[in-house]
Every structure is written in structure tokens, then in C-alpha cells.
Amino acid sequence: xxxxxxxxxxxxxxxxxxxxxxxxxxxxxxxxxxxxxxxxxxxxxxxxxxxxxxxxxxxxxxxxxx
Amino acid sequence: xxxxxxxxxxxxxxxxxxxxxxxxxxxxxxxxxxxxxxxxxxxxxxxxxxxxxxxxxxxxxxxxxxxxxxxxxxxxxxxxxxxxxxxxxxxxxxxxxxxxxxxxxxxxxxxxxxxxxxxxxxxxxxxxxxxxxxxxxxxxxxxxxxxxxxxxxxxxxxxxxxxxxxxxxxxxxxxxxxxxxxxxxxxxxxxxxxxxxxxxxxxxxxxxxxxxxxxxxxxxxxxxxxxxxxxxxxxxxxxxxxxxxxxxxxxxxxxxxxxxxxxxxxxxxxxxxxxxxxxxxxxxxxxxxxxxxxxxxxxxxxxxxxxxxxxxxxxxxxxxxxxxxxxxxxxxxxxxxxxxxxxxxxxxxxxxxxxxxxxxxxxxxxxxxxxxxxxxxxxxxxxxxxxxxxxxxxxxxxxxxxxxxxxxxxxxxxxxxxxxxxxxxxxxxxxxxxxxxxxxxxxxxxxxxxxxxxxxxxxxxxxxxxxxxxxxxxxxxxxxxxxxxxxxxxxxxxxxxxxxxxxxxxxxxxxxxxxxxxxxxxxxxxxxxxxxxxxxxxxxxxxxxxxxxxxxxxxxxxxxxxxxxxxxxx
Numbered sequence: 001x002x003x004x005x006x007x008x009x010x011x012x013x014x015x016x017x018x019x020x021x022x023x024x025x026x027x028x029x030x031x032x033x034x035x036x037x038x039x040x041x042x043x044x045x046x047x048x049x050x051x052x053x054x055x056x057x058x059x060x061x062x063x064x065x066x
Numbered sequence: 067x068x069x070x071x072x073x074x075x076x077x078x079x080x081x082x083x084x085x086x087x088x089x090x091x092x093x094x095x096x097x098x099x100x101x102x103x104x105x106x107x108x109x110x111x112x113x114x115x116x117x118x119x120x121x122x123x124x125x126x127x128x129x130x131x132x133x134x135x136x137x138x139x140x141x142x143x144x145x146x147x148x149x150x151x152x153x154x155x156x157x158x159x160x161x162x163x164x165x166x167x168x169x170x171x172x173x174x175x176x177x178x179x180x181x182x183x184x185x186x187x188x189x190x191x192x193x194x195x196x197x198x199x200x201x202x203x204x205x206x207x208x209x210x211x212x213x214x215x216x217x218x219x220x221x222x223x224x225x226x227x228x229x230x231x232x233x234x235x236x237x238x239x240x241x242x243x244x245x246x247x248x249x250x251x252x253x254x255x256x257x258x259x260x261x262x263x264x265x266x267x268x269x270x271x272x273x274x275x276x277x278x279x280x281x282x283x284x285x286x287x288x289x290x291x292x293x294x295x296x297x298x299x300x301x302x303x304x305x306x307x308x309x310x311x312x313x314x315x316x317x318x319x320x321x322x323x324x325x326x327x328x329x330x331x332x333x334x335x336x337x338x339x340x341x342x343x344x345x346x347x348x349x350x351x352x353x354x355x356x357x358x359x360x361x362x363x364x365x366x367x368x369x370x371x372x373x374x375x376x377x378x379x380x381x382x383x384x385x386x387x388x389x390x391x392x393x394x395x396x397x398x399x400x401x402x403x404x405x406x407x408x409x410x411x412x413x414x415x416x417x418x419x420x421x422x423x424x425x426x427x428x429x430x431x432x433x434x435x436x437x438x439x440x441x442x443x444x445x446x447x448x449x450x451x452x453x454x455x456x457x458x459x460x461x462x463x464x465x466x467x468x469x470x471x472x473x474x475x476x477x478x479x480x481x482x483x484x485x486x487x488x489x490x491x492x493x494x495x496x497x498x499x500x501x502x503x504x505x506x507x508x509x510x511x512x513x514x515x516x517x518x519x520x521x522x523x524x525x526x527x528x529x530x531x532x533x534x535x536x537x538x539x540x541x542x543x544x545x546x547x548x549x550x551x552x553x554x555x556x557x558x559x560x561x562x563x564x565x566x567x568x569x570x571x572x573x574x575x576x577x578x579x580x581x582x583x584x585x586x587x588x589x590x591x592x593x594x595x596x597x598x599x600x601x602x603x604x605x606x607x608x609x610x611x612x613x614x615x616x617x618x619x620x621x622x623x624x625x626x627x628x629x630x631x632x633x634x635x636x
Contacts, residue, residue: 003540010537013530022523025438026446035450039531042454043538050329051549057557058330064555064564065204 196287226258309356320347
């Protein structure tokens with residue numbers, strides 16, 4: 001349910017962006033949906049990379065106590 | 067009242083608190099910041115008379131727009147935190163908190179470096195008691211580590227001040243690098259001061275005292291801690307190093323690396339510490355760019371950040387206070403028991419993620435505009451990634467793991483009324499500043515012409531970024547790719563001094579002991595053989611100590627005489 005609302009909101013944002021004239025400074029920043037895609041990909045990459053980081057630095061909770 | 071130095075009401079008040087009845091101390095601690103704020107409102111810009119001390123001319127109080135903004139927000143935050151701590155019946159915590167706030171306020175109004183150094187050290191000494199206040203072995207150890215780092219920063223600061231004084235003959239706490247100059251051309255004293263500020267500001271690799279100590283502080287102590295130390299450092303950087311380009315790079319790294327640690331961290335207050343570190347990065351970038359717009363952005367960010375970060379620490383503190391745990395793996399589904407805390411936490415989360423109409427947005431937009439204006443493309447891209455990261459760890463993870471998600475089965479009472487009230491005040495300020503940023507813009511160090519909502523496209527793209535990031539989070543959760551909650555800890559740079567160095571020292575001493583033992587054994591062996599040889603010849607049974615019969619002596623004398631006779635003739 002929440003997922004569907006989120007999907008609707010995201011779609012609405014992209015449609016709104018096409019309708020609304022916005023002020024662009026860097027040309028790539030003006031591509032429709034750039035910010036959405038960038039946010040989506042960033043978060044995906046961050047979480048996947050962090051998951052890999054776990055292999056390297058994850059330790060038992062009592063690691064420093066013994 | 068205006069002739070009193072700012073902060074002195076809090077410092078003097080802290081010394082009076084222990085003499086009040088125990089149940090009046092918390093109220094006393096609430097009155098002090100309110101009085102301090104009133105004093106500040108009547109304070110006019112300018113400096114107090116200089117003091118001559120040991121041949122040095124000191125300027126203990128300098129009031130200008132930059133110090134005033136920090137003064138205001140420090141008092142407001144102290145009031146909110148004291149309201150939150152109204153149930154605490156622990157003299158040490160109230161006294162430590164007020165000394166800590168008072169010295170932080172004193173430091174932002176310091177006009178010379180020596181005064182700054184004194185307040186700098188008092189903040190370190192006072193704040194450590196808020197960590198000790200948990201009264202656990204772990205908190206004690208973390209407190210000691212915190213103290214070593216903080217006092218270390220003070221020692222570096224003092225050394226830097228002395229070298230800088232030797233080079234320049236000036237003690238004034240002003241811009242230490244000329245506009246357009248770089249850190250490389252400055253004298254070594256300035257470098258040391260820079261590193262001292264960097265430690266308190268949690269620069270990359272100097273940051274881990276923060277994530278190590280703050281999560282172990284008491285429920286209310288962590289709220290105080292989240293406000294002052296690091297923002298004092300931000301103030302100091304904004305005062306002494308505006309426009310120092312190296313800060314841009316440092317800031318971008320600071321916004322990015324803590325995100326990864328925050329994603330996999332199980333202790334939710336530690337997640338907030340990583341998030342705090344990431345937020346400091348935005349401010350450091352603003353200071354590094356150094357234009358009026360960017361500095362306004364950094365200061366506004368510090369102002370609103372203090373409010374929403376304190377709000378988030380308060381909501382997590384309330385969870386810890388009611389459930390006794392703050393581990394994500396033990397929590398979930400608390401919205402049923404703590405609806406108000408949940409709502410306040412969500413306001414904090416939306417503010418820190420910089421949703422339009424929340425306080426984070428109106429501050430972050432200033433910095434981002436300055437980044438765009440200066441055409442710092444890579445920095446801009448870095449900050450966009452960091453914004454998605456903030457959305458992940460503070461915007462979604464904190465409220466989702468504590469209050470929603472998997473139901474932990476914990477049923478507890480809502481946070482006490484005064485805690486809800488403190489969170490409510492902070493939440494109202496977060497929303498209020500988001501809707502009406504003008505009063506905040508009016509107190510910034512430089513005039514603001516910026517209007518965050520003038521360009522609807524900006525709000526739209528920000529919303530798009532955040533909502534799509536939230537969508538990515540939902541996709542990850544649904545597909546099971548999101549890293550599962552586990553009761554583990556993650557190593558960070560504290561590993562170097564908590565594990566590697568002790569191990570190396572242990573290894574070193576073990577081998578020194580071994581070498582000493584081998585040497586001792588060798589000496590013993592040589593000495594013993596030597597003594598044995600001596601004894602063989604000179605000992606009681608030795609050849610040379612034997613008692614000889616008189617006849618043999620006469621015989622040998624005769625032999626000697628005969629030999630000499632023969633030699634004489636030859």
C-alpha cells in the first residue's frame with residue numbers, strides 16, 4: 001500500500017517536472033527525471049556497497065570487551 | 067546585565083546548582099539558559115575592554131553577527147535539552163551540562179585565541195561527565211578515550227597558538243589565512259590550530275571519538291553532546307578559515323563516508339552520530355567555499371541542524387529511556403506505544419532529509435546554491451549523493467527501524483510529558499523555520515537575498531530526489547537485498563587505538579621481556595663459567611690455594627737456586 005503511494009508520488013513528480021519550467025544551471029541537471037534517477041541510483045549503490053563493507057568490518061558485539 | 071560576558075550566567079549558575087535542593091536542580095538548569103538568552107538579546111555588537119595579562123593583551127568578549135547566531139542557538143538548544151532532562155535527579159549531570167553550555171557560549175564570544183583555548187578545554191572537561199553519567203564500565207572507558215582526544219585537541223590548539231604568536235605577534239581570533247591564501251603558505255602554528263579544530267569537527271580519520279563516545283552517554287547527556295562540541299568547531303572554522311579551499315574536499319569526504327557506516331550500524335544513536343558527521347560535512351563545504359552565500363549557508367545549516375539533530379537524539383533517547391535498548395535488532399513497531407515520539411521523530415527525520423517546508427531545506431539550499439554559483443561540479447554531485455544518503459540513514463532508517471517495520475513485541479508507555487514537550491518545541495521550530503525562513507535569514511552573518519521557495523523547480527527536484535531515494539529503499543526492502551539487522555558492531559578508525567596499538571604494544575613488551583630474559587640468561591651463564599674457572603684455580607680446593615708441604619717448597623727453592631746458578635755460569 002505504502003509502496004504504491006510512493007510509486008504514484010514519484011510518477012507525479014516526474015510529470016510535474018515536465019510541466020513546470022525550471023531554472024537550470026548545468027545542462028545535465030535539466031534532463032527530465034535526472035534528480036529522481038540520481039537519488040534512486042545513489043541510494044541503491046550506497047546500500048549495496050555498505051552491505052559489502054560489512055564483510056570487512058563487521059565483528060561480534062563483544063569484540064572489544066574480551 | 068549587558069556588562070556581563072555571555073556564558074557567565076550559565077557558568078556561575080552551574081556552581082550554584084549543587085547548593086539547591088535535589089529536586090529543584092533540574093528546574094534551575096532550565097532557568098539558566100533562559101536567563102542567558104535574555105541577556106544575549108540585550109547585547110549589542112562590539113567588544114568588551116581588553117585585559118592585560120602577563121604582557122599579553124586579551125579580548126575576552128567580542129560580539130558580532132557570527133558569534134550572536136551561535137550564541138542564540140546554543141541557548142535555545144540548552145533550554146530544550148534542559149527541559150528534556152527535567153526528570154534527572156543527578157547533580158553531576160546538571161552541573162556538567164551547564165558548565166559545558168556556558169563554556170561553549172564563552173568560546174563563541176572569545177575575541178582572542180587564549181580565551182578560546184581556555185573555554186575549549188572546559189567544554190572537553192565538563193562534557194566528559196555526561197558520558198560517565200551512564201555509570202557503566204563501557205561508558206567510563208569511552209569517556210576516557212573521549213577525554214584523551216579532546217584534551218589532545220586542546221594541546222594542539224595551545225601549541226599552535228604559541229607558534230602563531232611567535233610568527234605573527236598576534237593573538238586575535240580572526241581569519242588566520244588571508245583571503246586567497248592557502249593553508250600551505252601559512253605558518254606551522256596555523257596548521258596546528260587547523261588540526262585542533264579538525265579533531266573537534268570530526269574530520270575524516272579524526273572523527274571516531276564522536277561515534278565512540280556519544281552513543282554511550284546518558285539519555286539526556288547525548289542530547290547536550292550532539293549540540294555543542296562539533297558546532298563550536300564549525301564556528302571556529304567559520305571564524306578562522308573561511309574560504310580555505312582544502313575544506314571543500316574534506317567536507318565532501320565527510321558527507322560521504324559516514325553514510326556507509328550508518329547503513330550497517332545497529333545502535334540507532336550511533337547511526338545518528340554518523341549522520342551528525344555527515345551533516346558537519348555540508349557545513350565544512352560551505353566554509354571552504356567562503357562566499358557570503360556559502361558562509362550564510364554553513365551557519366544556517368548549523369542553526370537548524372542543532373534543532374533537528376537534538377530532536378532526533380531526544381526521540382531515540384526516549385526510546386532508550388522507555389525500552390532500555392536502542393539496538394535496531396531489538397526494536398520495531400513502537401509507534402503503537404509511543405505515537406507522539408514517533409511523530410516528533412518523523413518531523414526530525416524530514417527536516418534532516420531537507421524536505422521542502424522543513425528547516426533542513428531552507429538551510430541546505432543556501433549552501434547548494436553557493437556550490438552551483440561557484441561551479442563546483444564534482445562537489446555538487448557529491449552533495450547530491452550525500453543527500454540521498456541522509457534520506458536513507460536519518461530520514462528512513464531511524465524512524466522505520468525504531469517505530470515501524472518488524473514488530474518487536476515491546477509495549478511500553480509514551481515518553482514522559484516533559485520529554486514530549488521538549489521534542490514538541492524542537493519539532494515546531496523545525497517546521498516553523500521551514501515555513502518562515504525569514505527570521506533565521508535575518509540573523510545570519512551576511513545579508514540574505516535568497517528565497518528558497520521562489521524557484522518551484524528547486525523544491526520539485528529536491529522532492530524528486532528524496533522520493534525516488536525512498537522508493538529505492540522500499541525496493542531493497544521488498545526484494546530482501548537490504549542488509550539484515552544484526553547484533554554486531556562495525557570497526558572504524560577507533561580500531562587503531564582500541565585494538566591494533568594495544569596489541570602492538572603488548573607484542574612489543576612481550577618481546578622486550580623475552581630479549582631481556584635471554585640477555586639475563588646469557589650474562590648468568592658467562593658469569594657462572596667465569597666464576598667456575600676462577601674457583602678452580604683460586605678457590606679453597608683450587609690449585610693455587612692448596613696448602614703445600616714445607617719439603618716441597620724447599621725442593622722448589624733448591625731447584626730455582628740451581629737454575630739461577632746454572633744461568634749465571636752460562
